[in-house]
Amino acid sequence: MRTLKAKILAMLALWVVWMLLTAPWSGQEAIAGAIIAILVAFLPLFPASLLGDLKLGPKALVYMVAYFFVFIKALVLSNLDVAFRVLHPKLPIDPGIVKVRTRLKTPLGRLLLANSITLTPGTITVEMRGEDVFVHWIKVAATDPESATEAIVTGFEKYLEVICG
Amino acid sequence: MTAIIGAFLSLIGALFFLLSGIGLIRMPDAFNRMQAGTKATTLGSILFLIGIGLQKPEYLGRTIILVVFIVLTNPVSSNALARAAHGYRKHIGARLEPDALAEADEAAEVASKTTANKEAVHGD
CATH class of the missing domain: 1.10.287 (Helix Hairpins)
Incomplete structure (x- = not known):
């Protein structure tokens, strides 16, 4: 069941990429793309198992859309923050690596969390060990794991928990 | 537009x-x-x-x-x-203040050394 869901999601993703690539759409291309997408997604070795962690209930879909906007907001705000630090004459940086904790268990959830942390400027995921995530922070505001987790992880985690546990 | x-x-x-x-x-x-x-x-x-x-x-x-x-x-x-x-x-x-990852690495190294020592003792 889980593998079937993963393969169907992978098939949809492949087909959407194909449709975006062939922008002025025609029916023949859509059908040919769909057939190829099914063939590729159902190849025995196609690595789609990661997508099986995604939940598809109505609540998860709402949280997916909300997560998109939360992420865009975090991306813009932190980009402006880093831009300010770059242009400031005194270069107000205070870099360090802090340890934060995550409650996410599934590989996809942890991947999305690490990628989101890295994509928002000011923080880079350096290493993940078990539930500990080591994050390089351009301006260390809190050194103890609890408040660092509150500042970096919690905003993303409460959405990712619903989307993919 | x-x-x-x-x-x-x-x-x-x-x-x-x-x-x-x-x-x-x-x-x-x-x-x-x-x-x-x-x-x-x-x-x-x-x-x-x-x-x-x-x-x-x-x-x-x-x-x-x-x-x-x-x-x-x-x-x-x-x-x-x-x-x-x-x-x-x-x-x-690189100036890293604090460096939690290096601390974790050191802790892991110390732990592995102590287990290695224990194993050595047990081996004797």
């Missing part, structure tokens, strides 16, 4: 590229250069590509694919670079 919005978005994206270039020169060590250099380019390239897509609507689908691929792959390369830089932190003069 969309062409004007697209041109405006491209301009803002190019500004972010400029900022990341300045950051690349001004920042003191590898980690912070990565913060300024590779990260400011994410919003820069997203805005730039979306802007191009709005100016030429027939390319919009392709630029969206490019944005998705950048968003998926950029963090992976940054993570690999950051981990490599952390391995060489003593040689590149």
